[in-house]
Amino acid sequence: MDLALLSALNSERAARRACVLVTDTAAGQQRLVKGVDIATDPMAEVLEAALRSGKSGTVEADGKTWFLTVQAPPVRLFVIGAVHVSQALAPMARTAGFDMTVIDPRTAFATPERFADVKLIAEWPQDVLPGLKLDRYTGVACFTHDPKIDDPALEEALAADCFYIGALGSRKTHGRRVERLHAKGFTPEQTARIHAPIGMDIGAVSPAEIAVSVLAEIILSLRKKPLRVDTVKAQENAGAKAGEAA
Secondary structure (H helix, E strand, C coil), X not given: CCHHHHXXXXXXXXXXXXXXXXXXXXXXXXXXXXXHHHHHCCCHHHHHHHHHHCCCEEEEECCEEEEEEEECCCCEEEEECCCHHHHHHHHHHHHCCCEEEEECCCCCCCXXXXXXXXXXXXXXXXXXXXXXXXXXCEEEEECCCCHHHHHHHHHHHHHHCCCEEEECCCHHHHHHHHHHHXXXXXXXXXXXXXECCCXXXXXXXXXXXXXXXXXXXXXXXXXXXXXXXXXXXXXHHHHHHHHXXX
């Protein structure tokens, strides 16, 4: 690999920015496409799919064979609230490959006994999150149901454009939450990114079931793939419109 390309690749990795090294397998020519430039690249669709999968590999495009070396930052998940759902979510998130940290200033809940083998920070979110440098490969899930704890975390997550932002609470509770965030200067487009009530609608009741629904929603947000049922509906709608046109 060209030393300049290697240096650029390492710089992107150190800064937790996604990029793809594109290699023409026949000619051996290489180029580095940074994450911010993918949308305007001639191979945008192929590169975006590779980033979503997080896997390197060979692809066919424009009549050529390319090897895509995908550099995606490790995904981090910050959970706000050392509650029962967080306890159930921790081992599931670890199995799915997420680097999970629990943040809660309430020391009665945030104890090593309740969260063995889990990164635990017994501090206020507004005190620690700025130093943790949230980014687009960071997810934030708020479970405390306490505005004094959840709101500052949501503000940090929205400002950092995290790939996933979720918060526990009813629609009425979330409505009041959105009003507070708008008063802080966040736009409706930004607050619309918050998944609330948190988790996919699977009828979850227990902490473990809620954890499953949240993890599924996080994975969907990360991979950005439409649900099969949504794909089927889209195909049906397209077919219906085609029939009407005929």
